[in-house]
Amino acid sequence: MKNRSLAFWLFLTPVILGLGIVVVIPFIYGFIYSFTNWNGLTATEFLGFQNYINLFQEDEFMQSIWFTIKFAVVTVLLLNVFGMALALIVTRNIKSNNLLRTVFFMPNLIGGLILGFIWQFIFISVFGDIANLTGIEGLNGWLSTTNTGFWGLVILTAWQMAGYIMIIYIAYLENIPKDLIEAAKIDGASSFQRFKNITFPLVAPAFTISMFLTLSMSFKIYDQNLSLTNGGPFNSTQMVSMEIVRTAFSDNQMAYAQAKAVIFFLIVAVVALTQVYYNKKREVEM
Amino acid sequence: MKGKKFYSGIATALLASSIALTGCSFSSGDSGGDSEGEEASGDAVTVDVFQFKVEFKDQFEELVSMYEEENPDVNINVKTVGGGNDYGASLKTSFSSGEEPDIFNVGGPTSVDEYEKYLADLSDTEAAGAALEGTLTSVKRDDQILGLPFNQEGYGLLYNKKVFEEAGINPDEIKTMDDLEGAVETLNSKKDELGIKAPFAFPAKEKWVMGNHLANAYLADEFNHDVMEAYEADTVEFAMGDQMKRFTDLQNDNSIQPTLSLDYSQQVEEHFSLGNVAMIQQGNWVYNTIASMDEEFAQNNVGLLPIPVEGYEGSIPVGVPNYWVVNKESGEEVVQASKDFLDWMYTSDTGKKFVTEEFKFIPAYEGYEDQEIADPISQEIYNYAKEGNTLGWVFLGAPTAWTEDALGVAMQEYIAGDITWEEVEQQATKAWEDARQ
Numbered sequence: 001m002k003n004r005s006l007a008f009w010l011f012l013t014p015v016i017l018g019l020g021i022v023v024v025i026p027f028i029y030g031f032i033y034s035f036t037n038w039n040g041l042t043a044t045e046f047l048g049f050q051n052y053i054n055l056f057q058e059d060e061f062m063q064s065i066w067f068t069i070k071f072a073v074v075t076v077l078l079l080n081v082f083g084m085a086l087a088l089i090v091t092r093n094i095k096s097n098n099l100l101r102t103v104f105f106m107p108n109l110i111g112g113l114i115l116g117f118i119w120q121f122i123f124i125s126v127f128g129d130i131a132n133l134t135g136i137e138g139l140n141g142w143l144s145t146t147n148t149g150f151w152g153l154v155i156l157t158a159w160q161m162a163g164y165i166m167i168i169y170i171a172y173l174e175n176i177p178k179d180l181i182e183a184a185k186i187d188g189a190s191s192f193q194r195f196k197n198i199t200f201p202l203v204a205p206a207f208t209i210s211m212f213l214t215l216s217m218s219f220k221i222y223d224q225n226l227s228l229t230n231g232g233p234f235n236s237t238q239m240v241s242m243e244i245v246r247t248a249f250s251d252n253q254m255a256y257a258q259a260k261a262v263i264f265f266l267i268v269a270v271v272a273l274t275q276v277y278y279n280k281k282r283e284v285e286m
Numbered sequence: 287m288k289g290k291k292f293y294s295g296i297a298t299a300l301l302a303s304s305i306a307l308t309g310c311s312f313s314s315g316d317s318g319g320d321s322e323g324e325e326a327s328g329d330a331v332t333v334d335v336f337q338f339k340v341e342f343k344d345q346f347e348e349l350v351s352m353y354e355e356e357n358p359d360v361n362i363n364v365k366t367v368g369g370g371n372d373y374g375a376s377l378k379t380s381f382s383s384g385e386e387p388d389i390f391n392v393g394g395p396t397s398v399d400e401y402e403k404y405l406a407d408l409s410d411t412e413a414a415g416a417a418l419e420g421t422l423t424s425v426k427r428d429d430q431i432l433g434l435p436f437n438q439e440g441y442g443l444l445y446n447k448k449v450f451e452e453a454g455i456n457p458d459e460i461k462t463m464d465d466l467e468g469a470v471e472t473l474n475s476k477k478d479e480l481g482i483k484a485p486f487a488f489p490a491k492e493k494w495v496m497g498n499h500l501a502n503a504y505l506a507d508e509f510n511h512d513v514m515e516a517y518e519a520d521t522v523e524f525a526m527g528d529q530m531k532r533f534t535d536l537q538n539d540n541s542i543q544p545t546l547s548l549d550y551s552q553q554v555e556e557h558f559s560l561g562n563v564a565m566i567q568q569g570n571w572v573y574n575t576i577a578s579m580d581e582e583f584a585q586n587n588v589g590l591l592p593i594p595v596e597g598y599e600g601s602i603p604v605g606v607p608n609y610w611v612v613n614k615e616s617g618e619e620v621v622q623a624s625k626d627f628l629d630w631m632y633t634s635d636t637g638k639k640f641v642t643e644e645f646k647f648i649p650a651y652e653g654y655e656d657q658e659i660a661d662p663i664s665q666e667i668y669n670y671a672k673e674g675n676t677l678g679w680v681f682l683g684a685p686t687a688w689t690e691d692a693l694g695v696a697m698q699e700y701i702a703g704d705i706t707w708e709e710v711e712q713q714a715t716k717a718w719e720d721a722r723q
Contacts, residue, residue, distance in 0.1 A: 041381055
């Protein structure tokens, strides 16, 4: 047995080393720096919790957290609903199944930056033209107000990621034993009942994974935010990661930004772990 | 049990081989490093340049290889990292990781202070002597000159000459705000005949267009056109705030709407280059972009109007956006070689020709009288600068990120109708004072 555990650890060494060097050590460094006045070159003073106290009093940071939470709630809901719906469509026995899967997954292959610019064009120019043709006022001036900026980001993210979440649901949907469904059919369950009482509980693990992915992703979103609205107008559509990057690189307050990043990490970790814990409890074993 | 032994056998074997391989790669890495080291340590001096101007990377590298040919004992390595924020971050990274460049770039007085302990005194260079008056203010510390200006840049209202002609507006007669408002009115009334959608394209999405450039025109006087005065100021008064408001309103009300989602590339490429608007507030840096859309238009059809500022009619803001600096910790030999290279670039005949023709710079040095300045916008700006009709670039002396994140954001809120102009000034003043406490 000793032999085995030695081999086990030896096998793990490269990964642990890699993880340590690029994730753990920088993380610890960052944590330490967040207590100083580090400006990227030198840290001259140890500030204790001053950075942390300051950031809770900063309107802009709190506002970006609030904006991110709103965004996360809406996108997580939409993504899972759309992902599930798409998965249900493509697991039916229709002819164009494979084509549809490819098409739905495709947006995910385009980088977030490019997508942002494409959607910017759609929201501003295409929507504008449609508004001019049809006279629908609501399509004018997208991205120039906080609200349209918010929904622009939501639409973009839902469109991009729904295909990815769909893949996860497909994998679980296809694993549901056909005999269960058939038995239910024979017992006279309607298709809604079959979905509610058989399909849904059996894809619960997929739900856990998808929730975790969408949640952490919608919290950490950056490139779409950057290219679609760039925080505008007046930094009101600025999400936390963007706020942190800006504090670090344009305001030049590296340590302060690091403190914000630590808080951000804690929020994401707590939210994601709680969520996994509760969803895990709900899963059923087959 | 047998199986387990088998696997651990494989593991040991794999591990052993991987260690052996790692050993290999280390040793080969070492020998590679050695041979490189020997090459460089011959008689040659190696100078590492770390610069940010992506736009002239190819031309700059060409100039460098010309220099290397003339001076075989100098090796120059150029590393270019894309504009703005990224450059600052990578520069920091290279300093904290110990791979400090020998020549690099700094922007305003803030970054001069930040890197001050690394910066060599360049006052003994020929280029420093030739630098135009006022271009060295933000790099002067005590008696030392810590940097050499890249070039000059200037901005104003770029206008479409053809549209102005057809509308019967004489650009030479536009001096004051009233004149400009009159011209805008004329343009508005003839919109359909002229084939324009609006007189202006005002990119309120770009905080720098408002917070840096627009505001600078009206703040320069307050700080006596001296970037260092702004850098040391405890507060900002907005003495010309009324005019600033009037000019912002004029551009915003007569622009393609909605302005808050209008960005720089729409402004320059879509609207100005394609003739949708008559005027934009931009500077000489847009020339290449316009030329890539419509070469002929860029060459013959773009004129420059000064921003109307009371007391400074007919002046445009001209300044130095960036400086070359030399790292004094690189060793005497390297510092000297760096200085020689910078001198050569800005004062030798080959260098001068390259700077104007290939880099398309507006030179910040004397002795360029016989050189031709590449594009018409730069030419006009150089003329203003030569005649001394300039306003200072004081925005580089504002507190870090103040221009964009305090003033720019406040102006966006004003345009969105959320706050009044008085509140813009109050917010911006407060942010300035907080930063300078």
